[in-house]
C-alpha cells in the first residue's frame with residue numbers, strides 16, 4: 001500500500017486546502033470518465049481512498065499514527081464512484097459529504113416497467129376484520145416465447161456496436177476544468193446496450209406481452225377509503241427483461257347503514273323509546289363482533305354515549321382497536337293508540353304538565369289516519 005501523502009503528491013504537513021487541490025488535479029487526470037486506461041481506474045481508486053482518509057481530520061490523525069486502515073475493517077470505498085467527474089468535482093468543491101454514492105458504476109440495464117394503479121371496493125366490515133381480495137389487472141408480463149429477451153427463437157441478442165454494450169455514448173468536450181467527457185444514453189440500442197437482429201414474433205422484440213393477471217391481496221384490518229397499498233414488483237415488467245414496476249391498490253370502502261367511522265372509533269346514533277330512557281332497559285345490541293348488552297340506566301338523557309372498548313376498528317399498524325360509541329337518541333312516539341294517549345294524558349296530569357287539548361271529531365281522526 002503506497003503512502004497516502006505520496007499518492008496525492010503532497011507533503012505530510014499539507015493543509016486541507018492543499019489536499020483538496022491535489023485531489024482535484026489528480027481526479028481530472030485519472031477519473032474513468034476522462035482516462036479510459038484500466039490502470040487509471042485503479043489509480044483513481046487509490047487516490048480517492050487516500051483523499052477520503054486524509055480529508056477527515058480524525059482519520060488523518062489515526063493514519064499518521066497507525067498507517068492505513070485495514071481495508072476489510074474500513075469496508076469498501078465507494079468514494080468518488082457512482083457519479084461522473086463533474087459530480088465528483090462539484091462535491092469536492094462544495095466540501096463533501098461522504099457516503100452519498102449513487103450505486104456502483106456500470107451498465108444501466110433495461111428500463112423498469114410502469115407502475116400500475118387499480119381500485120378495490122371493500123365492504124365496511126372488511127376494514128374491521130381484514131380480508132383477502134383477488135385483484136385483477138391488465139399488465140405487461142414477460143413474453144413466454146423469448147423469456148423477455150426480445151430475440152426470436154434460435155437467435156441471440158448481440159452487443160450494440162455504437163456503445164459497445166455500455167448503453168451510453170461518451171462525448172469529449174473542452175471546459176474550464178480541461179478536457180471533460182459527457183455521457184448520454186445510446187440512441188441506437190435505446191440505452192439497453194443490446195441489439196436484436198431478428199425480433200421475437202410474439203412480442204415484436206419488446207420482450208413482454210399484455211395479459212390479465214390476478215393477485216390475491218391481503219387487505220389488513222384498519223384500512224379505510226383512500227388507503228393505498230403498494231405491491232412491490234406487481235406492476236408492468238420492463239421491456240427486454242427489465243424489472244417490474246409496482247402495483248398501487250386504492251381502497252374504496254362502502255358506507256355502513258348506521259355505523260360511522262371516526263378515526264378508529266365506530267359511532268352509532270341509536271334510537272330508544274322515552275320509556276326505556278325513563279325506566280331503564282337492557283338492550284341486546286348487535287355489534288359487528290356479535291351481540292352485546294347495552295344497559296341503559298333509568299333516567300338516561302338523549303345524547304348519552306355508551307362506550308364499548310375495543311369494538312371499533314383495529315389500528316393498521318400496531319395493536320389495539322378503537323371503541324364502539326353508541327349514542328342514544330330518545331324517539332318521540334307518533335303512532336299512539338287511543339289507550340296509550342289516555343295513559344299519557346293521565347301521566348302528564350299527574351306530573352302537572354301542560355299538554356295540548358285532545359283533538360276531537362272527524363277531522364282529527366282523519367288527520368291521524370293520513371299521517
Ligand SMILES: [Zn+2]
Pocket residue numbers: 143144145146147148150151200201202203204205206207208
Ligand atoms: Zn418475445
Ligand SMILES: [Zn+2]
Pocket residue numbers: 160161162163164165166167168186187188189190191192193194
Ligand atoms: Zn448502444
